[in-house]
Amino acid sequence: MNAVNKKYRSVNQPPGLKPQPRRSFLLFFLICVILGAFAAWKGTDFLEIDEDGNIDISSKRQKQFKKRLKQIRKSEQYVLLAEMDGFYPCYNCGTETLIFLFKGEIWKYGVTIQGPKGRYGKMLSGMALLYKVEFIGPMQDCLEQEAIKIYHYAKLPENLKRDHPIIRPPGNRVDL
Amino acid sequence: MYAPFVISGIVWHEVSDKIAIVNTNALKDVLNEHLQLDTYGALSGIAFIYIVTQPDDEIHEECFSYSRKNKELYIQMRLPYAEVRSASSPEVLHMMAAKYLQTMQEWLPRKKIPNFDHSRFVADVQDLFEQQGWLQVAEVV
Numbered sequence: 476m477n478a479v480n481k482k483y484r485s486v487n488q489p490p491g492l493k494p495q496p497r498r499s500f501l502l503f504f505l506i507c508v509i510l511g512a513f514a515a516w517k518g519t520d521f522l523e524i525d526e527d528g529n530i531d532i533s534s535k536r537q538k539q540f541k542k543r544l545k546q547i548r549k550s551e552q553y554v555l556l557a558e559m560d561g562f563y564p565c566y567n568c569g570t571e572t573l574i575f576l577f578k579g580e581i582w583k584y585g586v587t588i589q590g591p592k593g594r595y596g597k598m599l600s601g602m603a604l605l606y607k608v609e610f611i612g613p614m615q616d617c618l619e620q621e622a623i624k625i626y627h628y629a630k631l632p633e634n635l636k637r638d639h640p641i642i643r644p645p646g647n648r649v650d651l
Numbered sequence: 652m653y654a655p656f657v658i659s660g661i662v663w664h665e666v667s668d669k670i671a672i673v674n675t676n677a678l679k680d681v682l683n684e685h686l687q688l689d690t691y692g693a694l695s696g697i698a699f700i701y702i703v704t705q706p707d708d709e710i711h712e713e714c715f716s717y718s719r720k721n722k723e724l725y726i727q728m729r730l731p732y733a734e735v736r737s738a739s740s741p742e743v744l745h746m747m748a749a750k751y752l753q754t755m756q757e758w759l760p761r762k763k764i765p766n767f768d769h770s771r772f773v774a775d776v777q778d779l780f781e782q783q784g785w786l787q788v789a790e791v792v
Binding site: 545546549551578579588589600601602603605606607608 | 652653657659660661662663664667671672675676696698700704705708709710723725
């Protein structure tokens with residue numbers, strides 16, 4: 476008897492008091508779909524589909540690409556010079572970690588496509604160095620200029636006058 | 652920073668001798684000798700970097716940034732390339748002094764650095780540069 480009552484209890488209940496699991500499930504499902512779609516869109520925002528259905532790089536990425544190409548085509552080769560007499564870090568002095576430079580002497584040659592604020596801001600303000608731009612042009616040409624200067628540094632008078640000349644400028648860890 | 656007042660440059664090689672090292676050091680030495688930065692409040696260093704590169708340079712940009720962590724200002728400001736190129740070295744020093752003062756006058760009130768008396772600092776910089784005779788014929792650039 477009790478079993479029969481249980482079986483038909485829900486049918487006999489007034490409609491206003493019915494629990495509504497289906498509605499909350501639908502709401503939950505809808506939220507998941509929206510979040511999923513958003514995540515999928517965020518994950519592939521580097522691609523766009525045009526009106527004809529063709530897939531292409533997104534306009535945001537196109538802009539980044541053009542900026543990057545421009546930077547590579549117009550890089551610069553610079554030299555960092557000591558602004559005052561004093562000791563500066565040396566990566567080519569054997570067991571010594573510092574080298575004495577007179578003002579105006581070379582500490583490092585480099586190539587960059589971005590300004591020194593990003594890479595050298597702290598160096599310019601922390602180590603008494605002057606950033607002198609020596610050459611502007613395509614990255615390949617800048618690298619060539621840098622290589623010429625790094626390799627020929629060894630025979631510069633400021634290096635030859637030392638008791639122990641160094642192979643490359645004190646701030647250049649490697650040739651390139 | 653290696654000193655409370657740091658002056659340096661990002662310069663195209665053809666005009667580098669007019670900015671550095673004589674003029675940057677002159678400005679730096681005078682500021683460090685005559686002003687004590689910590690008396691103006693909680694700022695331990697100001698680095699001012701002059702950009703003097705060709706007009707189509709897009710690599711180097713002006714900036715005025717404050718590091719709350721280190722209590723330091725890092726400033727990059729441009730001087731007009733053509734004017735520097737045609738000016739003599741002493742004239743360039745005057746341009747540099749004027750730019751320094753103008754930048755401080757314009758930017759410090761906007762930056763609102765906590766516990767820093769920018770009005771007194773700017774007034775003292777102006778007095779100091781006037782005493783040196785650096786603001787007499789300098790054009791505001």
